[in-house]
Amino acid sequence: xxxxxxxxxxxxxxxxxxxxSQDGEDDIFRCCYVVLDEPxxxxxxxxxxxxxxxxxxxxxxxxxxxxxPMTYQFMAALVRGLGGQVRVVxxxxxxxxxxAATVEVEGLGGTARVDARASDALNLAVLVHAPVFxxxxxxxxxxxxxxGDSPEAVMARRALTADPVTFRRMPG
Numbered sequence: 001x002x003x004x005x006x007x008x009x010x011x012x013x014x015x016x017x018x019x020x021s022q023d024g025e026d027d028i029f030r031c032c033y034v035v036l037d038e039p040x041x042x043x044x045x046x047x048x049x050x051x052x053x054x055x056x057x058x059x060x061x062x063x064x065x066x067x068x069p070m071t072y073q074f075m076a077a078l079v080r081g082l083g084g085q086v087r088v089v090x091x092x093x094x095x096x097x098x099x100a101a102t103v104e105v106e107g108l109g110g111t112a113r114v115d116a117r118a119s120d121a122l123n124l125a126v127l128v129h130a131p132v133f134x135x136x137x138x139x140x141x142x143x144x145x146x147x148g149d150s151p152e153a154v155m156a157r158r159a160l161t162a163d164p165v166t167f168r169r170m171p172g
Contacts, residue, residue: 009090009133012036012045014126016164017058019051020155032057033159034122036091036134045091045134045142046156047099053119058165060126072123079128083108089125091118091134094141103130 015037032054036045049057056072069077079086084107091101101121103114116124125132146156 008136009092010038010041010043010136010139012038012043012091012132012134014057014061014122014132016162017054017061018159018162019054019165020158020162031155032165033156033162034119035159036122036132043139044160045099045139046146046159047091047118047122048152048156049119053117053123054165057119057123057126060123062166072120072127075120075124076127079105079107086124086128086130087111089116089121089130089132091121091132091138093135094138099138 013036014034016035018033018035020031020033032049032051034047034049034054034057036047038044056070059070060072066073076086084105087104087106089101089103091099093100099118101116101118103116103121103124105112105114122132124130142156146153146160
């Protein structure tokens with residue numbers, strides 16, 4: 001498989017997580033939007049994720065350490081424990097309307113590409129500082145999703161301008 005940069009993929013970085021709710025919704029029903037930005041560029045990818053995945057990403061971005069490993073810390077430790085390393089995360093396709101990813105892992109047995117939900121792959125990438133690349137088709141899909149006046153488009157556009165959620169570190 002060609003390198004991500006050779007196949008038209010754009011390097012992106014997770015810039016923020018924005019928890020948003022529809023007007024009149026209780027906070028418990030909030031969803032989170034992960035915003036990826038193109039370093040040195042003006043393109044964005046907005047991904048709606050569950051509140052659990054979004055909360056985990058906020059903690060991971062803040063470098064929160066827990067007394068016991070949480071799911072994504074466990075995943076990263078498992079890869080390391082097996083002698084592997086996450087090389088790259090590619091957000092590379094849309095499956096049933098949801099963004100999907102491929103995580104490339106290098107280990108003792110060679111290189112493997114593992115299918116993942118975008119939210120899981122991004123949480124792992126944040127933890128292990130793996131580069132994130134996005135397929136041009138996904139950037140085009142996101143641009144289309146941001147158009148119009150549908151509730152989904154309005155919420156996704158709000159995510160671009162919303163303040164990121166912050167995380168107060170838990171005492172160790």
